[in-house]
Amino acid sequence: MKEIRTIMGMPAKIEIIDSNATKEVFEEIFNYLISIDEHFSTYKKNSEITLYNEGKIAEKDLSSDMKKVFKLSQETKDQTDGFFDIKYNGKIDPSGLVKGWAIYNASEILRKKGFKNFYVEIAGDIEVVGLNNEGEKWAIGIRNPFNKKENVKIVYLSNCGIATSGTYERGDHIYNPKEKKLAKEIASLTIIGPNIYEADRFVSACFAMGKAGVYFIEKLSGFEGYMIDHDGIATFTSNFEKYVKNN
Amino acid sequence: MKKFVLSLFVIVSFGFYVIYQNMGNSSVSFTAPVVANNTTKKLSKKTIANTSSVPVQDNSSTQVAVVPVITPSKKTGIYNDGEYIGDSVDAYYGYVQVKAVITNGRLTDVVFLNYPQDRSTSVRINSRTMPILKQEAITAQSANVNGVSGASETSPAFMKSLASALSQAKV
Numbered sequence: 001m002k003e004i005r006t007i008m009g010m011p012a013k014i015e016i017i018d019s020n021a022t023k024e025v026f027e028e029i030f031n032y033l034i035s036i037d038e039h040f041s042t043y044k045k046n047s048e049i050t051l052y053n054e055g056k057i058a059e060k061d062l063s064s065d066m067k068k069v070f071k072l073s074q075e076t077k078d079q080t081d082g083f084f085d086i087k088y089n090g091k092i093d094p095s096g097l098v099k100g101w102a103i104y105n106a107s108e109i110l111r112k113k114g115f116k117n118f119y120v121e122i123a124g125d126i127e128v129v130g131l132n133n134e135g136e137k138w139a140i141g142i143r144n145p146f147n148k149k150e151n152v153k154i155v156y157l158s159n160c161g162i163a164t165s166g167t168y169e170r171g172d173h174i175y176n177p178k179e180k181k182l183a184k185e186i187a188s189l190t191i192i193g194p195n196i197y198e199a200d201r202f203v204s205a206c207f208a209m210g211k212a213g214v215y216f217i218e219k220l221s222g223f224e225g226y227m228i229d230h231d232g233i234a235t236f237t238s239n240f241e242k243y244v245k246n247n
Numbered sequence: 248m249k250k251f252v253l254s255l256f257v258i259v260s261f262g263f264y265v266i267y268q269n270m271g272n273s274s275v276s277f278t279a280p281v282v283a284n285n286t287t288k289k290l291s292k293k294t295i296a297n298t299s300s301v302p303v304q305d306n307s308s309t310q311v312a313v314v315p316v317i318t319p320s321k322k323t324g325i326y327n328d329g330e331y332i333g334d335s336v337d338a339y340y341g342y343v344q345v346k347a348v349i350t351n352g353r354l355t356d357v358v359f360l361n362y363p364q365d366r367s368t369s370v371r372i373n374s375r376t377m378p379i380l381k382q383e384a385i386t387a388q389s390a391n392v393n394g395v396s397g398a399s400e401t402s403p404a405f406m407k408s409l410a411s412a413l414s415q416a417k418v
Contacts, residue, residue, distance in 0.1 A: 013394070015393070119393060119394060121394055124395065124396050124397040124398060125396070126394050126396055128393075128394075132393050138393045138394065139390065139391065139392045139393050140392060140393065140394050140395065140396055141388065141390075141392040141394070141395040141396070142395075142396055142397070143395050143396065143397030143398075144385065144387065145397075145398075147387075148397065150387045150388075151387070151388045151390075151392060151395060152385040152386060152387060152388060153385075153388060154388050154390045154392060162396045163396065164396045164397050164398050165398050166397065166398030188397075188398060190396055214380060215380070218380060228385055232384060232385050233382055233383070233384055233385070234382060234383050234384070234385050235380050235381070235382050236380060236381055236382075236383075237380060238380065238381070240381075241381075
C-alpha cells in the first residue's frame with residue numbers, strides 16, 4: 001500500500017510492503033506528521049515555534065517535543081562546528097532538523113507496530129526499511145540539480161536514511177551561519193546515513209560548508225556523501241559506491 | 248642552487264597561502280589538493296546523456312583554488328623537474344609540511360607530509376588534506392526507482408505564500 005499527501009507544504013509519501021498494513025496505519029502516520037507541522041512550522045501564525053519566537057510562550061512552558069528538538073539542534077551545532085544553527089535573524093527555525101526527525105519518528109511508529117518493509121518520505125528526504133515490493137533493496141534516485149526530471153545516480157538502500165540539500169532552480173535557500181550569507185558553493189549534496197534523522201541534520205550543515213562538506217562526511221563513520229558542483233562534477237566519499245550496486 | 252631557490256619560492260608561497268587562508272577567512276575555504284588533478288584525469292570523461300543543460304567543463308577548472316600557489320606570473324617561468332620538500336610551517340592551527348612535485352616544468356602534485364591532527368579544532372580545517380575523494384561527471388540514469396532524493400523545492404517565499412493562502416482559506 002502506498003499513499004501521498006501534502007504535509008508541511010510538501011509531498012509526503014508512505015509505502016508499506018507488509019501485507020498487514022491498513023488504512024488506519026496510514027492515517028495515524030499522516031496525522032502524526034501533521035501534528036509536528038502544527039508545532040514546528042515557522043509559517044503558521046499559531047504554531048508553538050511562532051508563538052515562542054514572538055515571546056508568547058516562555059521557554060519553560062514549551063512542549064517536551066520542542067525542548068527535545070532544541071536539545072538535538074544544540075547537539076548538532078556542536079558536532080558541526082557551528083555550521084548547523086537554528087538561530088537565524090534572531091528567530092529560531094529548527095526546520096533543518098525537524099523534517100528528518102519527524103520522518104524518523106514516523107518510521108519508529110511503524111517499526112513498533114511490527115512492520116518490517118516500508119518507505120517514508122517528505123519532499124526528497126527518505127527513510128527505507130527492509131525491502132521493496134520486489135523483495136529487493138529500495139532503489140533511490142539522486143536528482144539532477146540542473147534538471148529535476150532526471151536522476152544522476154541510483155542507490156540501493158535498506159535500513160538507512162537519505163537526504164539531499166541543494167539550490168535547484170528556485171535559488172539558494174541554505175544559510176551559512178558562520179559567514180552569515182547564503183551557501184551556494186555547490187549545487188547539491190546527498191547524504192546516506194544510518195537513519196533519516198542523522199542524514200538530514202548533517203546534510204544542511206555540510207551543504208553550508210561548501211566543497212568541504214563532503215570531506216566532513218568522509219570523516220563521519222557510517223555516513224556516505226555525493227556532492228555535485230556547479231560544473232556538473234560529482235565528488236563522493238570513499239565507500240559511497242557500495243550503494244550503487246544492487247545486491 | 249636554482250632548485251633551492253625554486254623550492255623556497257614554492258614553500259614560502261604555499262606557507263603564505265595557508266596563513267592567508269586561515270587569517271582572512273574563519274570558515275572553511277576548501278582547497279582541492281593538486282593531487283586531484285591526476286586522479287580526475289584518469290577518470291573517463293563521459294558527456295551527459297540527454298542533458299544539454301549541465302555544463303561540463305574541463306577538469307582543470309575544478310581545481311582553480313590551487314592556482315594562487317603555483318601561478319608563475321613573474322620570472323619563474325618553468326620549474327625544474329623533481330620533488331621538493333618544504334619547511335615545516337606554523338599555520339596557526341599546527342604545523343604543515345608539504346612536498347611539491349614538478350613534472351615537465353609544472354607543479355603537478357603537492358603531498359602533505361605533515362599536518363595537524365591532534366586537536367579537534369583542526370578537524371574541519373584539515374579537510375583540505377584528506378585523502379582524495381573520487382570524482383565523476385554526472386550522467387543521466389534511466390533505471391526505475393522507488394523514490395527520488397532531492398532538495399525540497401519549497402522556498403520560504405513559497406511557504407509564506409501558501410501559509411497566507413491557507414489562512415485565508417480557513418473557515
